[in-house]
Amino acid sequence: MNIGIVCYPTFGGSGVVATELAKGLAQRGHSVHILSYDRPARLDTFQTNISYHEVNMNTYPLFEYPPYDLALANQMANLIEYEKIDVLHVHYAIPHATSAYLAKQILGEKAAHVPLITTLHGTDITIVGSDPSYKSVVDFSINQSDGVTAVSKYLRDETYERFDIKKEIEVIPNFIDLDRFKKSNKNHFKRAICPNGEKVVVHVSNFREVKRVPEVVTTFDYILKNDIDAKLLLVGDGPDRQRAEQRCRELGICNHVRFLGKQDQVEEVLSIADLFLIPSGSETFGLAALEAMSCSVPVVSSNIGGLPEVNIHGETGYLCALDDTECMGRYSVDILSNPKLHKRMAKNARKRAEQFEMSTIIETYEEYYEKCKKELQAQLA
Secondary structure, eight states: OOOEEEOOOOOSHHHHHHHHHHHHHHTOOOOOEEEEEEETTTTOOOOOOEEEEEEEOOOOOOOOSHHHHEEEEHHHHHHHHHHHSEEEEEEEEIIIIIIHHHHHHHHGGGTTSOEEEEEOSSSHTTTTTTTTTTTHHHHHHHHTOOOEEEHHHHHHHHHHSSOOOOEEEOOOOOOBBBTSSSSOHHHHHHHOOOOOOOOOEEESSSSOOGHHHHHHHHHHHHHHTOOOOOOEEOOOTTTHHHHHHHHHHTTOGGGGGGEOOTTTTHHHHHHHHHEEEEEOOOOSSSSHHHHHHHOOEEEEESSSSTTTHHHHHHTTTEEEEOOHHHHHHHHHHHHOOHHHHHHHHHHHHHHHGGGGGGHHHHHHHHHHHHHHHHHHHHHHH
């Protein structure tokens, strides 16, 4: 197939999943065209069968904010007409699904046979899409899609709850590259950071407020106060970094905490981790947790959104109520102080991650593309 994929280029989950899906589809022989306003972070090497199309926006004094959605629709129309796209798959409802609908309307019969598939990832529904300024647009765009998928049962149910959706939403979870995300021997790295054999606690995110990074620091302080020698590695960057740094200073634990910034090879950090913390206030899936689990790292997380669908309480780690840092600290101490428990949960975490194996999920997407094509052809007949 000739597949168009539209995504945001950021380190967030939707951009990562869309790019990895594109790479996986290309490896299976499909031609993939990626559209975005910048090269996606995970599209870091040349790969046969993948073409990147940058959406350019010209600035004019008339526009305070350049109309990206219109430039995107124009690029989509060009892609459908001149690259002969078979399927157009957009990740994130706003504005991608809206722009895709407009592109198909522009082309009319030339695009009638091309199914529009929209994948919902999270904040496009739970935060952005719930804004009254966008709700009607989200309703319309999703209902005009030929196929709609969500990355978790939680997100599917939230979408039905928040919007007037007539379309059936298929749950296709996020996936993991088991060959990339696996525990590898990085003992030299661990010795450099933990010369005295300290435990390694890791958190990875974009440091937005919803990720609760200061709460990670508070939980880590609980670990230290319960006689666990440990280091905290914070991977990522964003608006809440300053608050997290300030929390370290207030608790007097800065010498135990390392801010590593954004890391392309996050699996190397996860390979030395003994525990992963994710106290998020909103997670429609929890891709960061899955990546940690694939590296055989037990997870302590909030009991929020799609996280319980990934992190199984008592098996791969533990779940706690939102903002209950004492609960997270207590479970963290249990895991870090009990080698037998840690070994069992580490093994279970990897086993659980294997259920989200990349090629299996990509095959599911392929089958869904074919299903949507056949249904659309039947409607046009």
